[in-house]
Amino acid sequence: MDLELYLKPVDFSKIKLAPWAQKKFALGSLLEKNQEKLPLNKAKIVLIGVEEDRNSVVKGSAKSPDKIREHLYSLNRIAPRYKILDLGNIKVGKSVNDTYFALKDVCSYLVGQGIAVVVLGGSQDLTIGMTKAFEEKAFNLVNVDPKFDYRKGAKNIDSENYLSLIFERHPNLFSQATLGYQNYFTDALELDYATSLSAETRRLGQIRYNMAEIEPYMRHADILSFDLNAVRQVEAPGQYFASPNGLYAEEACQIAHYAGMADQLKVAGFFNLVPGLDPSGLSNKLMAQIVWHFMEGFHYKVVEDPNENQGEFDEFIIEMDDIDLPLTFLQSRKTGRWWMRITDENSSLELAVPCTQEDYELAARYEIPDRWWQNIRKLNRLVK
Secondary structure (H helix, E strand, C coil): CCHHHCEECCCHHHCCCCCCCCHHHEHHHHHHHHHHHCCHHHCCEEEEEECCCCCCCCCCHHHHHHHHHHHHCCCECCCCCCCEEEEEEECCCCCHHHHHHHHHHHHHHHHHCCCEEEEECCCHHHHHHHHHCCCCCCEEEEEECCCCCCCCCCCCCCCCCHHHHHHHHCCCEEEEEEEEECHHHCCHHHHHHHHHCCCEEEEHHHHHHCHHHHHHHHHCCCEEEEEHHHECHHHCCCCCCCCCCCECHHHHHHHHHHHHHCCCCCEEEEECCCHHHCCCCHHHHHHHHHHHHHHHHHHCCCCCCCCCCHHHEEEEEECCCCCCCCEEEEEECCCCCEEEEEECCCCCCEEEEEECHHHHHHHHCCCCCHHHHHHHHHHHHHHC
C-alpha cells in the first residue's frame, strides 16, 4: 500500500518546540530523527492526524491535529529508542465518507502490519472510519464520553450520534462501553437502549470512586475513542459541550495510560478539541499530555494471554447453584490481573474475558458478577 497517496507528511521545520523544552530529549526531536532512520515496518506505534469536522455539531476541531503536535513534540521522549513515527495528516476527501474510507484504509493497513495507530482528530464521528478497519473480525470499542453518542432512528450522522451507524453496520461489534458518562445528560430510555444493545456503561462517579475498575474495559478493547468533552470545562475550555463537571485532567491522563497498556488495543482516537474556543491554549496542552500518557502506557505494556500461556496463571473454579457450569477465574502470576472464562450455551466457543478481583470475590460469595452475565449474552449473540 502506498501511504503517500493518503497522507501529507509533517513539516518538522514549521513545528517549534516550547522555550522550556529540552531539545535533546524532546519527543519532537526523536520523531524527526525516526522520520529519517526508522523504517515503517520497524515502528511499533504511529501518529496520524485527520483534519476533518464537517459532520461535527460545532466546527473547529479540524484545526486540532497540528495544535496538539505543537505541544506534544515539546514533551520528553518516552524512551531513547522509542519506535514511533508521525506519518502526518490524512488528505481530507471531497466528502466526509471519503475521509472515513481513507482513515479505514490507513488503519487497516497499519494494524495488519502489527502497528498501533494514534489518531489525532478532528471530530469524534471519525470513529466510524476507525471501526471500518475491523469489518472482517469481531472487535471491542471503548468510548470515553460525557453521554451516549447514539440516537435510535438517527438519519443524519454527526459527532453526537455516530455510534448509531456503528451499531447498525457492524454485527461483529462484540462489545461497546461508554466510560465517564454523566447521568443528568442521559435519559432513562437511552440507558435502556444501551442495555438492549448489550452496551456497558460506567458513570463518572463510579470510575472516580474506583479508577482501577476501568482497566478491564481497556484491556479488552481494540479501539479507544476519547472525547475531550468528557473533561470538565475549567481544565479544557476548548470544547463545545462545556460542563462544570467531568473528568479531572489527571484522571483523563490516567485513563489514557490504562488504554495504552491494553493488551489488544490497536487504534486510539482523540477527538473534539476545538482550539478556537480556548485562546489560552490550555486545552491543546492537555490533549497533548493525554496522548503522551497513552504512548507511555503503550511502551510499558505487558501482553498476557491466558489461552496461550496457561502455566503463567493460577486458576480458581467456583461451583454455582444457579447455573450449570462453574465459574472459572484466572489470575496472572506476573501482574496480578484477573480474567474469567466464559462459554456460550452450546459450549462451542470459549473466551477469557478481563475482569477485576472484585468480580472473583463476588463469585466466591456465590453471587454471579454482572460482568459474567453481560459477556455471556454477548457471546451467545455472536455465536448465533
